[in-house]
Structure formats: structure tokens, C-alpha cells
Amino acid sequence: MCGMPVWGIAGVFGCAYLAYLSYDHVRRHEFDWPHDPIFILTYAVWILLMAGLLFETRCWRERTFFALVLANFSLGFTLASWKTAPPEAVRELRIASCVLWAFAALVSLVVAYSAPTGNQKKGA
Secondary structure, three states, X not given: XXXXXXXXXXXXXXXXXXXXXXXXXXXXXXXXXXXXXXXXXXXXXXXXXXXHHHHHXXXXXXXXXXXXXXXXXXXXXXXXXXXXXXXXXXXXXXXXXHHHHHHHHHHHHHHHOOOOOOOOOOOO
């Protein structure tokens, strides 16, 4: 991602869209969350993928981005697993998710347009 704008821009659009979706759920007072086992498993796979990417990268800006995305998927996993979550808790977690996605979009923009650092080569 560092030094390759295409991946950073993709991250910006993806995270901005997910921030909007989280905001829209809060705006429309939609606080239900699917608790399907496949949904929970999907979040678990995303968590593992983001954890792997977090430890794979050498660029601190990428690490920041992957840490934010990992935190967001962890929130989703928590909500998917927590069947008795009160609506107030779901609302608060949706707001937190919106903030995290928006911040991840901003970090991704920084990653896209910043020069590689240290031992990172352009395109690596």
C-alpha cells in the first residue's frame, strides 16, 4: 500500500462507503445485527486476515490502517456473537464503527499519497 496510490485509493473508497453505511444505520435507528453462524465465521476470517496483514507489513502507515480495520471487524464479530446485546450498546458500537471506518479512510488517503519509508521500496 505504501507508495502505491491505487491500493490506498481503493481503501479510501471502501472505508468511506462502510463509514456511510454505519452512519446510515444510526441515522435510521437500525440497531439489529445478524447472528448467523456464517456471518460470525466471515468476521473471524476477516480478523485473521487483517491480523496477518498487520504483522506482514513494514510500513507504519499501513499498520495503522490495518489496525483500524482489524478493530472494526472485531466490533462486527462482537456484535454478531452477542445475541442479547441491548439496542443502546449496538447503537454505541455502530457509532464507534462509523468513526473507525472514517478514520481508516483518512489513514488510507495518507498512505496512498505518502512516499515509502525506510527499507520499503516503491511497489513492495
